[in-house]
Amino acid sequence: MPERIVTFFKESRVELKKVRWPTREETIRYTIAVIAASAVLAMYLGAIDYILQLILNTFVF
Secondary structure, eight states: OHHHHHHHHHHHHHHHHHOOOOOHHHHHHHHHHHHHHHHHHHHHHHHHHHHHHHHHHHHHO
16 A cells, blocks of 8 residues: 555656646736736626626616
């Protein structure tokens, strides 16, 4: 059992060396893209919510 754990960690280390980590500039660019996409989606959902609320208030009250 312990040798399986040691093998797992050795293989994990080898695989992590194969990973291409993003540069600082790429990370900043991707972060900005995610924040922008989140903001656009939030505004879209907020607009839909507002419109549906207006429609419901017109017919219910």
